[in-house]
Amino acid sequence: MSTFQAPKGTYDLIPPRSAVFLAVRDAISAQARSAGYGYVETPGFEDVNLFARGVGESTDIVTKEMYTLTTKGGDQLALRPEGTASVLRAALQANLHKQGNLPVKLWYSGSYYRYERAQAGRYRHFSQVGAEAIGAEDPALDAELIILADQAYRSLGLRQYRILLNSLGDKECRPVYREALQTFLRGLDLDEETLRRAEINPLRVLDDKRPDVQKQLVDAPLLRDYLCDACKAYHEEVRALITAAGVVFEDDPKLVRGLDYYTRTTFEFVHDGLGAQSAVGGGGRYDGLSEMIGGPALPSVGWALGVDRTVLALEAEGVELDLPATTSVFAVAIGEEARRLLFGKVTELRRAGIATDFSFGGKGLKGSMKDANRSGARIALVAGERDLAEGVIQVKDMESGEQRPVAPDALLDAVRGILG
Numbered sequence: 001m002s003t004f005q006a007p008k009g010t011y012d013l014i015p016p017r018s019a020v021f022l023a024v025r026d027a028i029s030a031q032a033r034s035a036g037y038g039y040v041e042t043p044g045f046e047d048v049n050l051f052a053r054g055v056g057e058s059t060d061i062v063t064k065e066m067y068t069l070t071t072k073g074g075d076q077l078a079l080r081p082e083g084t085a086s087v088l089r090a091a092l093q094a095n096l097h098k099q100g101n102l103p104v105k106l107w108y109s110g111s112y113y114r115y116e117r118a119q120a121g122r123y124r125h126f127s128q129v130g131a132e133a134i135g136a137e138d139p140a141l142d143a144e145l146i147i148l149a150d151q152a153y154r155s156l157g158l159r160q161y162r163i164l165l166n167s168l169g170d171k172e173c174r175p176v177y178r179e180a181l182q183t184f185l186r187g188l189d190l191d192e193e194t195l196r197r198a199e200i201n202p203l204r205v206l207d208d209k210r211p212d213v214q215k216q217l218v219d220a221p222l223l224r225d226y227l228c229d230a231c232k233a234y235h236e237e238v239r240a241l242i243t244a245a246g247v248v249f250e251d252d253p254k255l256v257r258g259l260d261y262y263t264r265t266t267f268e269f270v271h272d273g274l275g276a277q278s279a280v281g282g283g284g285r286y287d288g289l290s291e292m293i294g295g296p297a298l299p300s301v302g303w304a305l306g307v308d309r310t311v312l313a314l315e316a317e318g319v320e321l322d323l324p325a326t327t328s329v330f331a332v333a334i335g336e337e338a339r340r341l342l343f344g345k346v347t348e349l350r351r352a353g354i355a356t357d358f359s360f361g362g363k364g365l366k367g368s369m370k371d372a373n374r375s376g377a378r379i380a381l382v383a384g385e386r387d388l389a390e391g392v393i394q395v396k397d398m399e400s401g402e403q404r405p406v407a408p409d410a411l412l413d414a415v416r417g418i419l420g
Contacts, residue, residue: 051080
């Protein structure tokens with residue numbers, strides 16, 4: 001074993017489990033692609049102020065969880081703790097919003113980093129797939145994203161998750177609620193840091209998971225009671241659209257999520273089989289984020305779904321994905337002349353789009369056939385000196401056990417015939 005280990009709170013993805021992660025990423029991104037979202041990729045680190053301004057200086061992410069570094073040139077950078085601010089920055093930098101066709105619809109996939117207390121389902125390096133619709137204020141967009149995420153989970157076979165939905169109001173009605181909530185919080189028995197947070201962004205206190213704090217928040221004023229008419233109407237339209245699509249959700253008046261940029265629609269996908277870390281994904285509308293990071297007013301909405309959490313949810317439900325074998329054909333050669341011939345045929349099959357592997361290392365027939373079995377290949381190609389003398393390659397169907405000799409020139413057709 002190497003003297004080096006993966007850093008605490010991180011993980012390596014290796015076969016065969018890595019195939020499940022790839023399948024989850026593909027299933028989620030397929031839904032976004034089907035709705036016109038184009039792929040975007042951003043750097044793994046950004047200017048630290050992008051997150052301080054965008055995510056919010058009072059959030060745990062910014063105050064406690066960001067990995068920051070100073071370059072030799074003195075620039076302050078941070079490993080990205082989330083995806084939305086980076087994607088919006090990239091869209092603004094490329095002037096995508098000036099090219100017409102708003103909203104700009106983008107999806108992304110990558111690793112994110114937070115210095116958290118490592119535990120099952122909460123890592124310091126984690127993987128997400130996200131989707132953002134930038135530059136349009138339309139309840140149908142909010143509904144579209146919720147429906148796409150729901151469809152992604154359903155396509156994977158997940159069933160035991162719940163969708164929580166809330167509205168956080170906008171710049172018209174939220175200040176009134178903020179004042180009412182601050183007045184309420186000042187009367188509670190809270191520690192200094194929590195009281196300080198209440199002055200900067202009282203919504204953060206509602207997101208506090210500590211039981212002694214939650215106990216005191218039972219009678220806290222609810223944002224839904226302070227929504228202006230425009231926000232109420234907007235929220236009702238989102239609810240109506242997702243209901244019409246057959247998506248079941250629960251109204252959760254205390255749902256605020258852990259980022260400061262959300263306005264109006266906010267939602268979370270939770271899975272009760274995951275214990276404390278029950279959120280598998282979530283998102284919402286962030287109409288003011290563009291202005292926070294120096295851009296024009298661009299109302300936007302999006303989500304990020306956790307790949308690691310989704311895999312844990314699949315395991316909790318006992319869902320096994322139907323993953324195709326990575327190898328369709330496995331070639332076993334006995335003797336140097338056969339090796340050269342079969343190696344050439346392996347290359348031909350690959351060029352024809354057939355996943356093919358080769359028995360490397362000169363293990364002999366028995367060891368090589370064990371490798372063929374382990375590979376999951378449907379077909380084994382076997383050739384030795386006698387086969388070459390007869391001008392054939394043995395083609396074995398690993399499912400039925402049937403084997404027949406095939407001339408090298410007819411090999412591709414024979415393989416296609418079995419694979420269908």
